[in-house]
Amino acid sequence: MNSIGEACNDLKKEYDDCFNSWFSDHFLRGRTNDSLCAPLFKVYQDCVKKAMKQQNIDFEEVKKDLLETPHEKKPQGKS
Amino acid sequence: MRFFESSNIFNYSWEQVVQGFWRRYPNPNSNHVLSEDTVIREVQAGKLISKRLLSKTNNIPNWAKRFINTTYVYIVEESIVDAKNKILVTYTRNLGFTKVMSVTEKVIYKQSDENPMKTVATRYAWIDSQVRGFSKAICAFGYDRFKKNAHKMVGGFNFVLQNMYPNQQVIPTAHTNIKTANKLKDAAKNASELAKSRAAPIYASLHPNQS
Numbered sequence: 001m002n003s004i005g006e007a008c009n010d011l012k013k014e015y016d017d018c019f020n021s022w023f024s025d026h027f028l029r030g031r032t033n034d035s036l037c038a039p040l041f042k043v044y045q046d047c048v049k050k051a052m053k054q055q056n057i058d059f060e061e062v063k064k065d066l067l068e069t070p071h072e073k074k075p076q077g078k079s
Numbered sequence: 080m081r082f083f084e085s086s087n088i089f090n091y092s093w094e095q096v097v098q099g100f101w102r103r104y105p106n107p108n109s110n111h112v113l114s115e116d117t118v119i120r121e122v123q124a125g126k127l128i129s130k131r132l133l134s135k136t137n138n139i140p141n142w143a144k145r146f147i148n149t150t151y152v153y154i155v156e157e158s159i160v161d162a163k164n165k166i167l168v169t170y171t172r173n174l175g176f177t178k179v180m181s182v183t184e185k186v187i188y189k190q191s192d193e194n195p196m197k198t199v200a201t202r203y204a205w206i207d208s209q210v211r212g213f214s215k216a217i218c219a220f221g222y223d224r225f226k227k228n229a230h231k232m233v234g235g236f237n238f239v240l241q242n243m244y245p246n247q248q249v250i251p252t253a254h255t256n257i258k259t260a261n262k263l264k265d266a267a268k269n270a271s272e273l274a275k276s277r278a279a280p281i282y283a284s285l286h287p288n289q290s
Contacts, residue, residue: 001104001105001112001114001115002113002114002115003114003115003116004114004116004132004134008116012116015117016101016117019101019117019120020098020101020102023097023098023101023127024098027122027127027160027162028094028097028098028162030162030163032122032125032127033122034120034121034122034127041117041120044117045118048116048118048132052118052132057132057153057174058174059118061155061174062118062130062132062153062155062174063118063119063130064155065157066157066170066172067157067158067159067168067169067170067185068159068168072170072185073183073185073203073205075082075084075185075203076082076084
């Protein structure tokens with residue numbers, strides 16, 4: 001899958017590969033230390049944030065928490 | 080506001096489904112998805128918190144173009160993976176144009192109570208519009224489109240899972256003792272999911288340029 005920024009595609013692929021193996025081999029086995037892919041995530045993030053800015057996407061709006069907050073929508077008929 | 084609710088069963092373990100979740104694009108049903116980026120990722124109290132930004136082509140009928148004059152839309156997908164309790168929750172919303180039409184979807188992926196090799200996905204969606212005089216029509220359109228796409232999404236996800244786990248025995252056991260109406264319903268759903276997952280590769284081979 002492509003990144004929103006063409007310049008970020010390679011960084012994204014490297015990070016995604018790292019993440020997918022960390023998720024399978026560490027996280028799902030109860031090892032939650034996530035420092036393994038952190039350096040790759042950082043450079044990929046810097047690139048994506050730049051691309052988002054260029055495309056006028058509001059990062060504050062993107063990173064807003066809704067899930068498991070009082071702002072989350074509730075199914076009808078259930079509270 | 081229109082509310083949508085449905086559920087489906089994946090013939091894969093919860094662990095398989097969550098691993099597939101991160102890789103579900105591209106698939107033969109996701110040609111409208113243009114990009115996918117992880118913008119937030121952290122572990123909090125043992126749970127994995129992520130936010131992904133997706134961009135998609137905005138395929139709308141001509142009459143709706145007077146309200147939304149853009150070729151693509153951005154989607155934010157929040158998710159929480161709780162590996163201890165085997166629950167993945169996703170919460171997806173469109174970014175911008177929310178007054179015209181907002182579509183929010185929540186999906187809960189849980190290990191099936193009856194079979195640990197199956198995963199139940201429960202999907203809720205809220206379609207809303209604030210356009211005076213048109214909100215009803217827009218909601219009706221959004222609801223129908225969502226319903227169709229939800230179907231396609233499950234098919235696409237099954238296609239990805241089948242590629243990741245080609246040796247998986249996906250044939251439901253024929254001799255399970257089905258007692259309740261609910262179980263019968265699940266079984267019917269199972270069969271239809273199975274048929275769909277079988278159909279996806281056929282679709283892909285017929286449309287090689289789109290896969």
